[in-house]
Amino acid sequence: MFKRFEFSGRFSVVLHFILWFLAMSVLLRIGFMAWQFNDVSLSLFDILKTLLIGLFFDIGTINFIVLPSILYYVLLPNKWIGSKIDRFLVWFFTVLTLFILVFTFFAELTFWDEFKSRFNFIAVDYLIYTHEVVSNIQESYPLPLLVGGVLLLTALFIFVFYKNRAFHKTFTAAVSISQRFLVLVLSFLIALLFVSSIRNNQAEWSSNRYNSEISKSGIYSFFAAFRNNQMKYDEFYTSIKNEDAFQLIRGKLKSENAIYKTDDFSIHRTITDSSASSEKRNVVFILVESLSGSFMEEFGNTEKITPFLDSLAQKSIFFENLYATGTRTVRGMEAMTLCIPPTPGQSIVKRPDNHNLYTVNSVFKPKGYDSNFFYGGDGYFDNMNSYFGGNGFNIYDRGRGSVLNDDIKATRTNIEDKEVSFENAWGICDEDIFNKMLRVADQQYAAGKPFFNFVMTTSNHRPYTYPSGKIDIPSGTGRQGAVKYTDFALRQLFVKAKNKPWYKNTVFVIIADHCASSAGKDEIDVANYHIPAFIVNLPANQNQKISKQCSQIDVFPTLFSLFHWTYESDFFGKDVLNGDFEERALIGTYRKLVLMKKEKVMILSDQKKQAFYDWNKKDNSLKPIPMEKTFLDETISWYQTADYLFTNKFLK
Known part of the structure; x- marks a missing residue:
């Protein structure tokens, strides 16, 4: 999947992770368009705009997700790269985060099935009332099959990373001061842009509600809803x-x-x-x-x-x-x-x-x-x-x-x-x-x-x-x-x-x-x-x-x-x-x-x-x-x- 990209260096796992997330998000977006084939606007311009706006929000989303790992990679001295603790932390948090995101993609499918929407304030409420929601999921869906599928896909994606030598490069390559600085500044600039200037409703560009919803990133929409659950009318x-x-x-x-x-x-x-x-x-x-x-x-x-x-x-x-x-x-x-x-x-x-x-x-x-x-x-x-x-x-x-x-x-x-x-x-x-x-x-x-x-x-x-x-x-x-x-x-x-x-x-x-x-x-x-x-x-x-x-x-x-x-x-x-x-x-x-x-x-x-x-x-x-x-x-x-x-x- 990633062979065409010759990643090298300490940030190889992060780069693989980012591209994996963007690829999965695009596939999910295309899947939603196919799901709503009879309702979504399928003009070439609207399809491209849906995908490009979605890609923009996906970049902001994955940047926030990988920011803690970037801080870790930037701050860890070269002499500790590849140590047992380094290997444990990278493997553990890569697998854990990948599992959570695969599960989230599945959750987006079930949420869309119910509400024809990306995550919104309803998802925020559901996070609060876990007993009812977990019980509902258990009774509505084949949970063992779902979790098993998530585990299987997580293992598959980790195997792709491994075969593409992402972990080997991450644990064997030293990183220069200039590389650390460049990666950190780029990540912080993207985060600053989204925090200061980008709002989730800016994805609502189309008169067709489905195109606007599909343009959004589910995770970004979730946190936007969490922040805006209460709104003052005059503001x-x-x-x-x-x-x-x-x-x-x-x-x-x-x-x-x-x-x-x-x-x-x-x-x-x-x-x-x-x-x-x-x-x-x-x-x-x-x-x-x-x-x-x-x-x-x-x-x-x-x-x-x-x-x-x-x-x-x-x-x-x-x-x-x-x-x-x-x-x-x-x-x-x-x-x-x-x-x-x-x-x-x-x-x-x-x-x-x-x-x-x-x-x-x-x-x-x-x-x-x-x-x-x-x-x-x-x-x-x-x-x-x-x-x-x-x-x-x-x-x-x-x-x-x-x-x-x-x-x-x-x-x-x-x-x-x-x-x-x-x-x-x-x-x-x-x-x-x-x-x-x-x-x-x-x-x-x-x-x-x-x-x-x-x-x-x-x-x-x-x-x-x-x-x-x-x-x-x-x-x-x-x-x-x-x-x-x-x-x-x-x-x-x-x-x-x-x-x-x-x-x-x-x-x-x-x-x-x-x-x-x-x-x-x-x-x-x-x-x-x-x-x-x-x-x-x-x-x-x-x-x-x-x-x-x-x-x-x-x-x-x-x-x-x-x-x-x-x-x-x-x-x-x-x-x-x-x-x-x-x-x-x-x-x-x-x-x-x-x-x-x-x-x-x-x-x-x-x-x-x-x-x-x-x-x-x-x-x-x-x-x-x-x-x-x-x-x-x-x-x-x-x-x-x-x-x-x-x-x-x-x-x-």
Whole structure:
């Protein structure tokens, strides 16, 4: 492989290592282009630019990787070259680093399979929650075969180095002062260039998202995400005066039944209802993992994997045109509990100082509700227990000894082994978590307490395993089976709940946390934010299909209106059924912030960039259109005010 290169001298192993890494990175990049053959831009210019930009970032990446070894080679005196300790250190760290990088290349393939992206902030999160991630890998992939393959390839590459006499040259050649100086200066200059002037988003040169992602280096992207997990709005995004932003948003949230409490930078208001009711219906809220709208026959799917949900759409308040705010579970939780647009960077669920916020539970609690959060895995994952416990929910999870922080005034109850019939890497199956909720609801009813029970499901997640014999698709065979099992578990929940004395007075809200996939060739794949939502078990004459374009943040304000409640609100969401509701959806990634109104889509990006598109729903494409300042100002205002309120602790 390296015979054409006549390397000599002390740095032979390093040079072989660098060229090996660059060659593997190019092959991986070509592999990704082949993988996305139907989506990636394959013009000669775009292919060359994808490969050359990728090569540039690969050079920066491998320079950082080999910098410690270069320092070692430069500083080690000639008299110690080839000594036992020198041979041990060079061999050990070369083999170890090669093994890690081969494993990383494999990891990039599995990450791309799941997210159609190079490493990003999700990979950073996965590094933190190792138990769930390692278990998921073990259950999703043939781990012995994977590790064996990594070891075999590592041995093969080391053998190539050895046969090309890289180690012999490294251990027998002295190095001059000028050579040491030249190599050290070159390496430090490259490192300085990337640290001071190069940002990962500079790889995002193409309007085709796949070309931009493939241009990146996975390892470089990982550390860039690690550094930029939290982003201050005014530093990264186009902004306007706070006075103008709040004036605009207060106008958007204005309603005949909304009375603002102050005139300053606030959206706090009292929502009144002329037929105010003191009725306290129980609420069971179910946030379903990865339930894309495209899975339902209601939206054109022909696989018949959601028969129960399709039937439910005909006898509920069904949101036909609703969009998730983000691409991760914590974004769905943030949107549903805070009714807030997705602020840039990490979700509020995972940020510091996120206790005692004004959430939907702040509406339920004063009315005497017993509020609980149910999760089939360890609620430590993604900071869920801290967030929900710190905002007034009692916790039921599979935490196995994890405890809530001392400052959280809530209880945490472990789901016992005897309550579990099936469990995988992410938690107990949906039937088990629903059964747990039913048992707690019985206790709440017996105690005479109205309840608000928030349930997070896990079964519709890789490795897609669930109890056997429940549906006609074998467990662990793919997403379709997991979706159909979740649909089955929801049916069983209602079968059991209808026999409960509290059922007639209980409303069920079912909604997805996000879609199963959000990646596409455009910078935002609009169709992959479309999710179903249901409000079930209100009087039959209220059942309807809502075609208005809306967001996750609007569901609870709509529910509270249906209850005819008067309440205090810091919510950005509105009652969709109100005649003055203006159709729009607020969606985004951790870096892209989007306002969509009908077919018009405005995207705010970091580096204070913005783009305006017309969305073609038929082929899910975005066509650039001339900028509209009023639309841009509105987009800015939604996100700037949301970030301002949280950052300045005005959502407390």
